[in-house]
Structures are given as structure tokens and as C-alpha cells.
Amino acid sequence: MIDEYDKIIEETINEAADALVVEVCGIDEPTTTSPQTDEDILLSKYLKIAEALSILKGVQDEFCKEVDDMALVFDIKKDYRYRQGFEEGLKLGLGDGKEEMYKRLFNKGLMEGIKLAIEVKFGPNGLTVIENIKAVDDLTKIELIKESIKKASTVSEFSELINAQVL
16 A cells, blocks of 8 residues: 555656656656666656756756766766757857868968968068968968969069058
8 A cells, every 4th residue: 555655656746847847947758768777767857856946946057066066876968958958069069160170270271381382482581471471361362372472573572462462
């Protein structure tokens, strides 16, 4: 009889906890498939309930700091909120960040090639102009610099072309 009563209470608590997590955290369906063991499932559910309550009380930051400091044996990578934040971060950061990184590396490689071309064509005196063009990162302007190297026959002529077209 007591076991049946405990089971009914546990089911009622679980249903209420799921409803609370759905309502406060905005999860359509609470997931309990992330953790591996029953103990992890229970811990995850309790933490979600507590976090939902902390949101209602306006102390979520403090709660999360306390949870971070706890000695829990819980794989955060399996937590729904972690995965959700991680995926959003990938969408926002990697797409733009990766493209920007490639662009910077490409432009840096071009600038290294330009420096070499200037040094070869104009000798050590040409290196004085490099300081003026080092910060250029626009591909169109870099192309103009390359064309100016081909056209110019002296450092001063090259410098004039750069000042007129690029800087």
C-alpha cells in the first residue's frame, strides 16, 4: 500500500515538474533521454525544476553559479539547455567567424605577397611604403596595389599611385 502511495506521489510530482519546466523554460516536451542513468535523469529533472523556480524568483544567475560550483557527476554536454545554447552559438559564431577568419588569412597572405613583390621590384627602399598599405584589408584596394606595383617604375611613382587610388 505504501509503495503504491509513493508511486502515485512520484508520478504526480513528475507530471507537475514536467508542466513547470514546459511552462517556465519554454520546452515543448521535457526530455529525459539525455542522461544515461536513472540517477542522472532524476538529478537533471530536479535541476530543471530548481532552475525554473529560480527564473520565477529572479535569481537564475545566482542559481546557475551555485550549480556550476557543485561537485556533480553529470555530463553537461547531454543537457538540453547546453546543447541548445551550443547549437545557437554555432549558428551565430561559426558562420560569420569562419568566413571572417578565412578572409583575414587570405588578405594577410596577399599582403605578404605584395610586400615581397615591392621588395623585389624596388629593393629595400620600397619597404617604406609598406607601412602605409599594411592596414588595407579591402580586396579591391589590394588588387589596385598589385596593379600599381606592375605600373610603377620607382618607389615615388608607386607611392603616388597608392596615395591616389588606395589611401
